[in-house]
Amino acid sequence: MRHFGRLNHVAIAVPDLEQAAELYRSVNGNITTVQELPEYGVKVVFVELSNTRLELMTPLGDHSEIADFLEKNPSGGLHHICFEVENILEMRDQLIEEGITILGDGNPKPGARGKPVLFIDPQNFDGTLVELEEQ
Amino acid sequence: MRHFGRLNHVAIAVPDLEQAAELYRSVNGNITTVQELPEYGVKVVFVELSNTRLELMTPLGDHSEIADFLEKNPSGGLHHICFEVENILEMRDQLIEEGITILGDGNPKPGARGKPVLFIDPQNFDGTLVELEEQ
Incomplete structure (x- = not known):
């Protein structure tokens, strides 16, 4: 049985990256x-906390994956959380077996x-977009 | 100059606490x-990760502070993040001086x-509801 490990980061979509970084x-x-x-159509800045980090993200180019999110949330907002996993392929297969969509x-x-990452369908995860990153 | 410390938790609003805990x-x-x-009009369960925790929250009673959020996000979603601070009153005063609303x-x-907590107005913080907790 595979488990999620550390919270690698919390990602926050922001309309103005320089202002958010400031x-x-x-x-x-x-x-x-x-x-x-x-x-991914994003520019990012990481905020290093003592136990994890924040990823501030803003759209880059015309086909950004976060443009829709910012259209719905023009001030920005919490976008996803990322957990570390030891073996991303085994974790993926276990989740699919449990009926969870990648x-x-x-x-x-x-x-x-x-590092290799995957995203879980928020519809299977309490409306929360979850990223998994192999360490 | 006071700073935010550790990420104490990420709070996730969920429609069904037992199912989310499972x-x-x-x-x-x-x-x-x-x-x-x-x-606060909520029932919570904490998920203990190795470096931080998740707070799964669902409404309790008729006047829950998260009922509106779940009305807009019926499947649930990322609700707020909580940073630890050493001195919450000094941090509050510093934020207010910077033009940030509590x-x-x-x-x-x-x-x-x-422990003593405060919430920052998301309108001053990239649409992100931020809780501060004194340690």
């Missing part, structure tokens, strides 16, 4: 530089830090 | 018993674990 710099201090992820084609892709 | 038990295992917080009367109240 806000979190004022209350936390540890902010990474802006990183562009054209394959988004996309079900194959892990490199995430913001190059 | 789901997280199947992928994590460490679930607390149900706790009723009539002053919800309610601005006075800390005991949270789910009896």
